[in-house]
Amino acid sequence: MKADVGAKPVTPGRGAIAAGDVLLSLEHVSLAFGGVKALRDVSFDIRKGEIRAIIGPNGAGKTSMLNVINGFYHPQEGVITFKGQRRRDMRPYIAASQGIARTFQNVALFKGMSTLDNIMTGRTLKMRRGFLTQAVYWGPSQREEIQHRLVVERIIDFLEIKHIRKTPVGKLPYGLQKRVELGRALAMEPELLLLDEPMAGMNLEEKQDMSRFILTVKDTYDTTIALIEHDMSVVMDLSDRVVVLNYGAKIADGTPAQVQNNEAVIEAYLGVSH
Amino acid sequence: MNASVTASAGADAKLDTVPKLLLRNAAQHTDRPAMRHKDFGIWQTWTWRQLRDEVRAFAIGLRKLGLERGDAVAIIGDNRPRLYATFAAVQSLGGIPVPVYQDSVADEMAYVLEHSEAKIAVVQDQEQVDKVVSVIDRLKKLQRIIYDEERGLASYDHKNLSSFDQVQTLGREEMEANSGAEGWWLDEIAQGKGSDVSVMLYTSGTTGRPKGVMLTHANIVVSAENGNRFDNFGPDDLLLAYLPMAWVGDHIFSYGQAYAGAMCVCCPESPETIVEDRREIGPTYFFAPPRVFENLLTQIMVRMEDAGWVKKHMFDYFLAVARRCGEQILNGKPVGAGDRLLYGLGDLLVYAPLRNRMGFSRTRVAYTAGEAIGPELFSFYRSLGVNLKQLYGQTEASVYITMQPDGEVYSDTVGKPGPDVEIKIADSGEVLYRSPGVFLKYYKNDEATAATKTPEGWVHTGDAGFLDQRGHLKIIDRAKDVGRLVSGGLFAPKYLENRIKFFPEVREAVAFGQGHDYVTMLVNIDLTSVGNWAERNNVSYASYQELSGHPQVLEMIRKRVDELNKVLAEEPQMAASQIRRFLILPKELDADDGELTRTQKVRRSFIADRYAPLVKALYDGSKDCRLAIEVTFEDGRKGMIEGNMRIVDMQTYPSRSAEPLREAAE
Numbered sequence: 010m011k012a013d014v015g016a017k018p019v020t021p022g023r024g025a026i027a028a029g030d031v032l033l034s035l036e037h038v039s040l041a042f043g044g045v046k047a048l049r050d051v052s053f054d055i056r057k058g059e060i061r062a063i064i065g066p067n068g069a070g071k072t073s074m075l076n077v078i079n080g081f082y083h084p085q086e087g088v089i090t091f092k093g094q095r096r097r098d099m100r101p102y103i104a105a106s107q108g109i110a111r112t113f114q115n116v117a118l119f120k121g122m123s124t125l126d127n128i129m130t131g132r133t134l135k136m137r138r139g140f141l142t143q144a145v146y147w148g149p150s151q152r153e154e155i156q157h158r159l160v161v162e163r164i165i166d167f168l169e170i171k172h173i174r175k176t177p178v179g180k181l182p183y184g185l186q187k188r189v190e191l192g193r194a195l196a197m198e199p200e201l202l203l204l205d206e207p208m209a210g211m212n213l214e215e216k217q218d219m220s221r222f223i224l225t226v227k228d229t230y231d232t233t234i235a236l237i238e239h240d241m242s243v244v245m246d247l248s249d250r251v252v253v254l255n256y257g258a259k260i261a262d263g264t265p266a267q268v269q270n271n272e273a274v275i276e277a278y279l280g281v282s283h
Numbered sequence: 284m285n286a287s288v289t290a291s292a293g294a295d296a297k298l299d300t301v302p303k304l305l306l307r308n309a310a311q312h313t314d315r316p317a318m319r320h321k322d323f324g325i326w327q328t329w330t331w332r333q334l335r336d337e338v339r340a341f342a343i344g345l346r347k348l349g350l351e352r353g354d355a356v357a358i359i360g361d362n363r364p365r366l367y368a369t370f371a372a373v374q375s376l377g378g379i380p381v382p383v384y385q386d387s388v389a390d391e392m393a394y395v396l397e398h399s400e401a402k403i404a405v406v407q408d409q410e411q412v413d414k415v416v417s418v419i420d421r422l423k424k425l426q427r428i429i430y431d432e433e434r435g436l437a438s439y440d441h442k443n444l445s446s447f448d449q450v451q452t453l454g455r456e457e458m459e460a461n462s463g464a465e466g467w468w469l470d471e472i473a474q475g476k477g478s479d480v481s482v483m484l485y486t487s488g489t490t491g492r493p494k495g496v497m498l499t500h501a502n503i504v505v506s507a508e509n510g511n512r513f514d515n516f517g518p519d520d521l522l523l524a525y526l527p528m529a530w531v532g533d534h535i536f537s538y539g540q541a542y543a544g545a546m547c548v549c550c551p552e553s554p555e556t557i558v559e560d561r562r563e564i565g566p567t568y569f570f571a572p573p574r575v576f577e578n579l580l581t582q583i584m585v586r587m588e589d590a591g592w593v594k595k596h597m598f599d600y601f602l603a604v605a606r607r608c609g610e611q612i613l614n615g616k617p618v619g620a621g622d623r624l625l626y627g628l629g630d631l632l633v634y635a636p637l638r639n640r641m642g643f644s645r646t647r648v649a650y651t652a653g654e655a656i657g658p659e660l661f662s663f664y665r666s667l668g669v670n671l672k673q674l675y676g677q678t679e680a681s682v683y684i685t686m687q688p689d690g691e692v693y694s695d696t697v698g699k700p701g702p703d704v705e706i707k708i709a710d711s712g713e714v715l716y717r718s719p720g721v722f723l724k725y726y727k728n729d730e731a732t733a734a735t736k737t738p739e740g741w742v743h744t745g746d747a748g749f750l751d752q753r754g755h756l757k758i759i760d761r762a763k764d765v766g767r768l769v770s771g772g773l774f775a776p777k778y779l780e781n782r783i784k785f786f787p788e789v790r791e792a793v794a795f796g797q798g799h800d801y802v803t804m805l806v807n808i809d810l811t812s813v814g815n816w817a818e819r820n821n822v823s824y825a826s827y828q829e830l831s832g833h834p835q836v837l838e839m840i841r842k843r844v845d846e847l848n849k850v851l852a853e854e855p856q857m858a859a860s861q862i863r864r865f866l867i868l869p870k871e872l873d874a875d876d877g878e879l880t881r882t883q884k885v886r887r888s889f890i891a892d893r894y895a896p897l898v899k900a901l902y903d904g905s906k907d908c909r910l911a912i913e914v915t916f917e918d919g920r921k922g923m924i925e926g927n928m929r930i931v932d933m934q935t936y937p938s939r940s941a942e943p944l945r946e947a948a949e
Contacts, residue, residue: 162323167434172555174324225435 026092028058032201032233033078038087040073040257047073048084049257055201060227060234062248062265064241066277069254071237072114075203078235079104079111092200106134108200112190112207114237120179124170124189125161127178131196132157164192168222184215191222195230202226204236208243216240220247245269253277299477300500302338302375304542306472309335312518312545318364319521321552321560329364331545337365341447342372342471343464344454348403348427348445352377355399355483359383359392359415360407362524362537362550365431365447369405370538374481374500375472381483381495382529385411391493393418395485399495399726400424405447409435412444477501483726484531486678495726496531496678506681506720507539509702513686514568514648516540521547522568523642525557531678532652536570539681561642569642569649573656576671579641580663601629609634609666614690634667643669650674650686657785658694665692673697675758679735679742680704681720685756696755706756712747712773713762747775749856759857764887766797772859774802776887779860782850786843787812791872791879793890794862795898801863803901805894806840807831807872813839828869828926840867841931848935858938864901866908866930868894875915897928906930 026032034054040047048070055061063071076082078089080099089096091107099109110131118127135157136143138150165171168188173181178189187207194202207223208216220243226232238244244251245265253261253268255277261268268274298304308317308331317334319326329337350356356373358380360366373380381399383392385407392414396404402424404415412430419425430436431447458464481500485493511517524537541548546568551560558579561569587598608622618626638644649664649671656673664671670689675697676682685706687698700706704718717740724732736742747765748758759765759778766774776794779802783792790809796802808831816839817824824830848861872878878890891898893912900908911925 159323162325166323169553171324171553172559229434229437 026057028056030057031055031090032057032092034090035077036088036090038077038084038089040070040077040082040084047082047257048077048254051087051254051257051259053252053259053262055233055235056250057233058227058231059249060223060236060247062236062238062244062251063254064238064244064251064268065254068256069277070257071254072205073257074254075111075205075235075237078201079109079203105197108197109203110194110197110199110201111203112187112194112205114205114209116183116186116190118178118186118190118193121177123175123177124173124181124192125165125175127189128161128164128192128196129157131193132161134197160198161192161196164195167195167225168192169218184211187211187219188222191219195226195232198230199232202232202234204234204238206237206239208238208240216243223247297477299504300374300472300475300479301481301503301539301542302371302472302475304504305331305335305338305371305375306469308542308545315518315545316521316547317541317545318367318548318550319564320364320550321556321563324552326549326563334364334368334371337451338368338371338375339465339468340451340454340458341365341368342375342454343457343468344450344452345372345378345403346376347453347457348450350376350378350403354378354403355381355401357381357383357396357399357401357404358406358528359404359411360385360431360528361554362526362528362533363407363431364548364550366405366407366528367524367538367548367550370482371542374475375468377471377475377479379480379483381485382527382534383485384527384529386527389414389417393421394492395495396422396425398492399483399485403427403429405429406431408432412436412439475500477504480723482534484529484534484678494728494731497723497726498531498681498720499723502681502720502722503535503539504543505703506683506718507535507543509719510535510540510683511544513688513702516544516546516568516648518545520544520567520647521549521564522570523551523557523561523564523566524548525551525554525561526570531682532570532676535682536568558642562639563642565642565645567645567647569646571649571651572653573651573660576651576656576660576664580660583637583640598633601625601633604629605634605666606662609668610662613665613668613670614692630668637667638669646670648672652676652697655781656694659785661694674701675756677742677744679722680716680718681722683720684714684716684718684744687755691753691755693753693755696751696753696757698756699754700756706750707741708749709743711762712749712759712765714744714746714748714756714758715741716744717741747773751854768796768802768859769798769800770859773856774860775857778857779804779847779851779862780885783843783847786846788816788839788843791885793872793885793887795891795901796860799902802860803898804844804862804865805890805897806844806865806867808836808840808867810871827871828924831867831869832926832928837867837929837931840865841933844931844933848933852936852938855938858936861935862933863935864930864932866897866901866928868897869910869926869928870912870914870924873915875917900930 031054036052038051039049063074065071073082077084080101080103083098089099136153138153143150165174170185170188173185178186191207208219211219223234227234236248248265250263251265251268252259253274260273260277261271298307313332314330316328317331318329356378358366358369370380381401383395404425406412406415406428408430412428415428427443427445429445429447429450433446477500479500480497481503482498483495485495522536524533526533537548540546549564551557587595604625608618608626611618612626646669649669651671652674661671672687672692674686675684677684683701684704685698686701704716707715709715721740721742745762746758747760747762748756750756759775764777768774774796779794780792783789788809789806791807793805794802810827813830813836817830822833822835824833830836844862844865851857851861874881878886880886897908897910907927907929909927911923913921914924915921
């Protein structure tokens with residue numbers, strides 16, 4: 010008895026990359042801020058349809074890595090290949106229009122705007138009507154807004170944030186803000202979703218909810234996910250492959266089990282006894 | 284298609300089952316709204332015709348899946364149009380729907396599914412599917428699970444799992460392939476009789492396993508029609524379905540009465556959005572347990588604390604006006620012209636916006652039941668113009684036993700016997716009733732049936748009460764908890780405790796009196812309320828114990844007990860229960876010490892043992908007493924509390940009844 014709306018979003022005709030193929034690869038990427046070397050000759054890839062975790066101690070360069078991927082930082086060396094296109098560096102607008110969305114370590118929402126409006130901003134790149142048509146509002150741009158609203162409402166339903174649809178996000182607790190931010194990223198219907206510490210500061214229940222959302226995003230929205238996270242049990246449960254950074258360099262790469270038993274990783278996290 | 288429906292509805296003039304009511308509504312109220320549901324932020328509507336078509340497609344689909352007459356179908360989930368439609372679809376085939384509390388844990392769910400021998404389970408979403416699947420080994424009879432919301436279920440093994448859509452498609456395909464399917468469905472409905480079992484509702488037993496109460500179509504239809512007639516509900520009314528579908532109240536209000544009166548039932552978007560959804564819908568009929576009204580009031584008061592000076596003063600002023608004359612105006616009593624004018628102004632400025640905020644703008648009738656409601660809370664809503672009333676009901680009665688007619692609404696009664704309901708009070712004080720809504724029997728439990736229902740059809744409520752001078756029923760306690768004083772007077776501890784707890788200063792109280800000459804009480808002060816008072820009055824204290832022993836606090840509580848005694852003296856049955864002596868406990872009663880149950884109910888006999896020296900002192904005439912007792916702190920550590928407590932002697936008042944109670948007068 011539901012209206013003609015299913016659970017899956019309508020995004021047909023994704024690129025020609027099949028599940029399991031390399032979606033994004035980084036080769037010999039190095040990034041330095043003056044004398045500080047944030048990334049040193051890092052190479053790894055993200056395959057279509059997987060959850061790829063990036064872990065490492067504080068200051069290891071994880072967030073820098075994400076910033077390189079979505080074009081916010083420009084590495085001095087290395088090559089980035091996304092969907093088969095090789096580039097020296099990414100540009101944020103190219104990253105966004107090509108289907109890379111992200112959330113931030115410190116929630117970056119528009120505090121005074123409602124949950125609904127915040128998620129709606131995620132649709133900006135998909136809007137086709139020009140400024141003048143939108144200023145008139147009635148007619149084509151209204152029809153377009155209704156289409157986008159439907160996508161947004163599905164996300165709201167999916168993330169179980171119906172009760173805060175009209176609440177300004179500044180008033181929301183941290184866990185919910187994180188969820189709204191994920192919603193905004195999903196509104197871009199991204200091919201690659203970058204999550205920067207999606208569970209930071211959450212309690213156990215919120216973490217379980219978020220884990221469930223991430224897994225469902227991967228399954229039903231057909232999205233590839235790169236994830237930075239400090240909670241090791243979350244990383245080990247969720248991710249298909251893990252890359253470990255330390256002082257800007259890659260020290261391990263493999264399945265959660267492989268990484269867990271890697272001595273370099275244990276040393277980086279726990280220090281080594283001499 | 285329409286012709287056949289009208290023909291069949293015409294031929295079957297006797298509307299003795301709920302599916303027949305559905306056909307009637309589809310014929311008579313064809314394009315009026317039957318159900319609404321907020322989905323993706325928009326209210327979606329189904330007319331009675333659409334609802335019938337949905338029900339029909341689902342019913343024929345169920346038939347294709349092998350549902351036979353008499354089979355049980357479990358229904359698990361939040362209030363959703365499709366789950367309500369499932370009731371009608373199952374009943375149209377002569378099956379028996381068994382709604383299950385959606386928040387019950389897997390083990391409880393397994394018990395109900397197993398006991399009811401459900402063949403199919405229709406559930407809301409992945410969460411409920413997971414719960415049923417986790418206990419599937421115990422459910423030998425269960426053949427199939429059908430779900431409403433698909434999210435997260437795509438990757439599940441669908442061998443014995445179908446979506447609601449798939450079942451409906453099955454039904455629609457059958458109707459296309461076989462032109463007789465529709466007629467067959469109407470025949471199935473025509474075969475239903477009023478004496479058939481309509482629904483099985485499991486009561487959440489406080490002791491032992493839940494019992495399956497079997498209600499017939501006649502129970503549901505007659506009770507629903509009586510309820511509708513009592514408050515004049517009809518096709519123009521709408522209500523919000525938000526209470527558990529497994530609860531008899533929701534089944535009668537949102538299903539029985541809605542079908543009988545062709546009312547529109549609205550389903551909220553999610554459990555968290557109920558307040559907002561109610562405001563948008565503006566139901567004309569609203570039911571809620573007292574705690575919902577309490578929470579609403581608290582929210583408003585908290586917001587008013589943050590409001591600006593002008594608003595706050597206006598609010599306080601007009602609330603005082605409402606307290607003075609609001610209830611009289613609602614009851615149609617004469618009120619002076621000046622007050623009437625002020626109330627009108629208040630309505631414009633304060634009451635109407637408040638009602639709108641709470642979603643009561645269009646509410647003609649609101650009911651509360653389930654537990655005692657505080658008189659102040661009750662009059663607050665009534666004085667704002669919300670026609671809040673009380674009723675008393677049970678699953679075994681298809682809800683209605685007593686209800687308050689308009690113009691005869693009191694906070695301390697549960698009303699007069701409903702239409703066609705007979706009431707009698709047993710010698711033990713227990714309330715018995717007989718009505719058209721009385722259940723058939725408990726499923727597979729003849730022993731319990733015999734213990735509850737007499738061969739003449741009288742049902743034991745298990746509650747003690749009495750009819751007052753106005754012919755209204757007052758419920759005082761569970762029958763097994765009611766005792767007698769030595770004088771022979773009725774002693775109903777919970778009644779006394781509830782009455783004293785209505786005062787904000789009192790958190791908890793325990794009354795003693797069984798087998799004694801008079802009633803005494805242990806009182807717990809409310810730290811929030813009394814602490815607040817202490818702050819305002821510069822009373823300093825270092826601990827709960829010190830505050831509870833403060834002479835001014837003692838005096839404050841004494842005044843409250845005195846007020847209670849005056850009220851009790853007005854009630855002939857209760858006059859003997861006036862409180863003669865009380866003391867204030869130096870610690871809060873706590874579940875960690877075993878004094879309360881986990882649901883915050885007083886464990887009276889345990890407390891009597893634990894505080895035996897105090898109880899002894901209350902009855903031996905001493906002026907104070909000493910207590911040393913071990914307590915458990917929240918972190919699990921143990922400690923001792925000791926101290927002296929003063930015992931306060933109270934004045935009692937002569938009973939106002941015709942028969943003077945000599946021992947009550949000093």
